[in-house]
Amino acid sequence: MPELPEVETIARGVDARLRGDRIVEVWFSEHREPFKTPPGRQAKGLEGRTILAVHRVGKHIVCELGSEGLRPSDKGLSPGTPGGGSPAVGGVRSNGQNYKPEAQWIVHLGMTGRLLVTTPEGPVAAHTHARLRLASGRELRFVDARRFGRLEFRNLRRGTGFSGAGREPLTIEAEEFAGLFRGRRLAIKAALLNQSLLTGVGNIYADESLFRARIRPRRRAGRLTRAELERLRLELRAVLEHAIRLGGSSVSDYVDADGVRGFFQLEHCVYQRTGQPCRRCETPIRRMVVAGRGTHYCPHCQR
DNA sequence: ATATGGCCCTGGTTGC
DNA sequence: TGCAACCAGGGCCATA
Numbered sequence: 001m002p003e004l005p006e007v008e009t010i011a012r013g014v015d016a017r018l019r020g021d022r023i024v025e026v027w028f029s030e031h032r033e034p035f036k037t038p039p040g041r042q043a044k045g046l047e048g049r050t051i052l053a054v055h056r057v058g059k060h061i062v063c064e065l066g067s068e069g070l071r072p073s074d075k076g077l078s079p080g081t082p083g084g085g086s087p088a089v090g091g092v093r094s095n096g097q098n099y100k101p102e103a104q105w106i107v108h109l110g111m112t113g114r115l116l117v118t119t120p121e122g123p124v125a126a127h128t129h130a131r132l133r134l135a136s137g138r139e140l141r142f143v144d145a146r147r148f149g150r151l152e153f154r155n156l157r158r159g160t161g162f163s164g165a166g167r168e169p170l171t172i173e174a175e176e177f178a179g180l181f182r183g184r185r186l187a188i189k190a191a192l193l194n195q196s197l198l199t200g201v202g203n204i205y206a207d208e209s210l211f212r213a214r215i216r217p218r219r220r221a222g223r224l225t226r227a228e229l230e231r232l233r234l235e236l237r238a239v240l241e242h243a244i245r246l247g248g249s250s251v252s253d254y255v256d257a258d259g260v261r262g263f264f265q266l267e268h269c270v271y272q273r274t275g276q277p278c279r280r281c282e283t284p285i286r287r288m289v290v291a292g293r294g295t296h297y298c299p300h301c302q303r
Numbered sequence: 304a305t306a307t308g309g310c311c312c313t314g315g316t317t318g319c
Numbered sequence: 320t321g322c323a324a325c326c327a328g329g330g331c332c333a334t335a
Binding site: 146 | 306307309312313314
Binding site: 001059108109110111146148149150193195202203292293294 | 326327328329330
């Protein structure tokens, strides 16, 4: 399932390929899901807009869009231009002019969502819900068998931009991290999955970070010591950064924007390793259910 | 306010 | 071999 590292990989890939391109025509499927904004309104909002930048917020992919009517010759940045990261609210064109997004297309991949850059002639996969034809001649497609994904359009002239409710685990500092869990009675695993506390952590990296921090997933969040919380913060950041470097984990049918699989699943210590020996102590990895989610841990290493 | 459990949805796996 | 029951789970909602 796409979590922070997978979404980051995909957002970077789409940004490198589509930055500066323009949406010419949009097609949506007839299903009720995955459309958070009604398809008709969404299509109308997207058509004609320039893709200024694509970046990640939590598990969401946010496409920052310019005004309508820009011609391909107005493209400010060529694909792959090093741009110094992912601007959240604005950025700088190659000619030095600031740009301000006027709209956003927000993509959540859910469990099985995929965002693919193809040619219009390419075979259309089953469960394709969105096809964005681009001025460059390419096509951006959203495919999602299970339809847990979400597509949303926001006009920034009429409302506010997307910002995840929770804090980013890659940048949160010690004090604030500890504060998130203070006084909470729920399991630390459940707290890690709560997107209004931390944003971007899903089942894989919750289990992996708790293993690396040597903490039992069922421990009450508010009962962890300050030292344990700091271990958890640093291990969570480390495992997410490591996974991003490897292009994410390919479990289920996750692939990046080019259809390439990541490699972090080869380095999982506990996730989906039930019964296999712990990489640290050889004790068989156990599975239990916490907060309704399959949870994997080492009974010897995690206390 | 906080926490829990059901629901959505399909494909892959399991069991008979 | 074939088919059906079962399970996975992110986010949202109702409920306690």
